[in-house]
Amino acid sequence: MLTIHHLQRSQSERIPWLCEELAIPYELKLYQRSPLLSPPELVALSPLGAAPVITDTTTDPSKPLKLAESAAIVEYIIQKHGNGRLALPPAHENYTDYLYWFHLSNGNLQPCLQRSMHFRMLKLAPDNPVQKNVDTRLKKILDLYNDRLTQVPWLAGDEFTAADLMSVFSFTTMRLFYPMDLTGHDGIVSWLRRVGERPAYRAAMEKSDLGFAPLLGGETPELFPPLQR
Structure with a gap:
C-alpha cells in the first residue's frame, strides 16, 4: 500500500492529486500545522521534518520504502506505479519543455516566493535593494509563466503533465x-481555472483539505495563518 503523509495546506497536496490523476490506490x-510548521509526529518521519512523505509497502511489506521531497515522490510514483503516465519520454517533441517546467517551480518560483515573503515579514523599506531584487525576480518568473500559458494550454504543451502538477500549489x-x-x-488565471475543472484535482483537494476552497482565480485571499508583521 502507498501511504501519503500530507501536511494540510502545503505543497504535499501534489501527491494525492497525482494519485487521483493516475487512479492509483x-x-x-492528514496532519495539521502546529501552528505553522509540521507537528512532531510528521517531523519524525523525515530528516528535514517536512511534508510530503510517502511510505510504500508494495514491493516488500516487511521493509517499507520511505521517501520525502515532492519532486522525487512525483517521479517515483510516475515510474513505479504510473507506467510513466503524466511524464513525457525523451523521444517526445516536448520533452525538454516538460523537464524545464517540471523543475522551474521548486527550482525558482517557490524559493523566490519564500524569500519575498520572509523579507516582507522583516518590514524592509520598499526601496531596500534586497527586497527590490527579489520582487524584480519574482515578476520575471510570473511573466515567464504567463507568457507560456498564453501560448499553450498546459506548461509542457497541449497535454496536462506532472509539470503542471508541480507548479499549481x-x-x-x-x-x-x-x-x-x-x-x-490572465494566462495563469485561465490555466488555474482549467486545473479546477479536473475531477482528479477536485477529488484530491476534497480529501486532503476538506472545507478549503482552492484559490483558482485572481482573488487576493486573507492570510492564513496571519504573518507576523
Missing part, C-alpha cells in the same frame, strides 16, 4: 501565506 494520513494554496497579486496575468 493510496492511504492518506505556488499559485493557489501558497497564496494563503503570501497573497500574490495575479492582476494582468
Whole structure:
C-alpha cells in the first residue's frame, strides 16, 4: 500500500492529486500545522521534518520504502506505479519543455516566493535593494509563466503533465501565506481555472483539505495563518 503523509495546506497536496490523476490506490494520513510548521509526529518521519512523505509497502511489506521531497515522490510514483503516465519520454517533441517546467517551480518560483515573503515579514523599506531584487525576480518568473500559458494550454504543451502538477500549489494554496497579486496575468488565471475543472484535482483537494476552497482565480485571499508583521 502507498501511504501519503500530507501536511494540510502545503505543497504535499501534489501527491494525492497525482494519485487521483493516475487512479492509483493510496492511504492518506492528514496532519495539521502546529501552528505553522509540521507537528512532531510528521517531523519524525523525515530528516528535514517536512511534508510530503510517502511510505510504500508494495514491493516488500516487511521493509517499507520511505521517501520525502515532492519532486522525487512525483517521479517515483510516475515510474513505479504510473507506467510513466503524466511524464513525457525523451523521444517526445516536448520533452525538454516538460523537464524545464517540471523543475522551474521548486527550482525558482517557490524559493523566490519564500524569500519575498520572509523579507516582507522583516518590514524592509520598499526601496531596500534586497527586497527590490527579489520582487524584480519574482515578476520575471510570473511573466515567464504567463507568457507560456498564453501560448499553450498546459506548461509542457497541449497535454496536462506532472509539470503542471508541480507548479499549481505556488499559485493557489501558497497564496494563503503570501497573497500574490495575479492582476494582468490572465494566462495563469485561465490555466488555474482549467486545473479546477479536473475531477482528479477536485477529488484530491476534497480529501486532503476538506472545507478549503482552492484559490483558482485572481482573488487576493486573507492570510492564513496571519504573518507576523
